[in-house]
Amino acid sequence: MRPALTGLATPRPTRRPGGRLNLPATLRANLAHTRRTGDGRVLVVPERPVFSTRVRNEADWRLVFVVDVSGSMEASVVWSALTAAVLGGVPTLSTHFLAFSTQVIDLTDRVADPLSLLLDVRVGGGTHIAAGLAHARSLVTVPSRTLVVVVSDFEEGYPLGGLLGEVRSLVSSGVHLLGCAALDDTGAPRYSVPVARQLVAAGMPVAALSPLALARWVGDRLRGETR
CATH class of the missing domain: 3.40.50.410 (von Willebrand factor, type A domain)
Structure with missing residues (x-):
């Protein structure tokens, strides 16, 4: 039965620190903030990190x-x-x-x-x-x-x-x-x-x-x- 109920309590993205870093969302939000290092590598600077917040405990x-x-x-x-x-x-x-x-x-x-x-x-x-x-x-x-x-x-x-x-x-x-x-x-x-x-x-x-x-x-x- 569990597959039929998946997605009902997934973490939500938020700018507020407190949960785990949402790496895919952070990368997407900071693609414009990049810099090139001396050896030619391109780094993404996470100026706007995105976190995953827990779903509210109360039932909706x-x-x-x-x-x-x-x-x-x-x-x-x-x-x-x-x-x-x-x-x-x-x-x-x-x-x-x-x-x-x-x-x-x-x-x-x-x-x-x-x-x-x-x-x-x-x-x-x-x-x-x-x-x-x-x-x-x-x-x-x-x-x-x-x-x-x-x-x-x-x-x-x-x-x-x-x-x-x-x-x-x-x-x-x-x-x-x-x-x-x-x-x-x-x-x-x-x-x-x-x-x-x-x-x-x-x-x-x-x-x-x-x-x-x-x-x-x-x-x-x-x-x-x-x-």
Whole structure:
């Protein structure tokens, strides 16, 4: 997954001393400042050195995983926890993990340790996707820089009107929203196609994505790409 996320935390050039000298940038900036030595060599005089500054520690983007942990979701929960742990290591990304069945539990403090996250997840119960999305909506501060990823088989156990309303609210606010179909032990998708069609019509794309494909989607959004 890491190649899909490269370039999201690269050092930035700066004139302010403090980081490592950016040699290629320094050479380009000082090509006009040269002198010839007595033996005929041409030297570049670095009158304007360029340094590489560290990327800010605070996260620029927020990713909220909304993961269905109802009785039929055990295999997908494993995929989701491992994927969240990898994405949680991206410096420019603040990753949250919400587990839901008929209730919502915020396990964000476990994201750095996927084993601890999996041990704290209790798989079982019904499915209330709307409740998970409502909790995710409460975490949104800058919609245009927020990604909400729903992992579910979309077998909603409550009236669909509530779920579709939450989707429309998030989409209209500018949040980047994606529905990921549940995957079984072999990685094959298993989800309610009729409900998925209604979610797509409400504005949330639904796809069966591997963790690698999901990482590419996240990387594209953080780079400003929309393909």
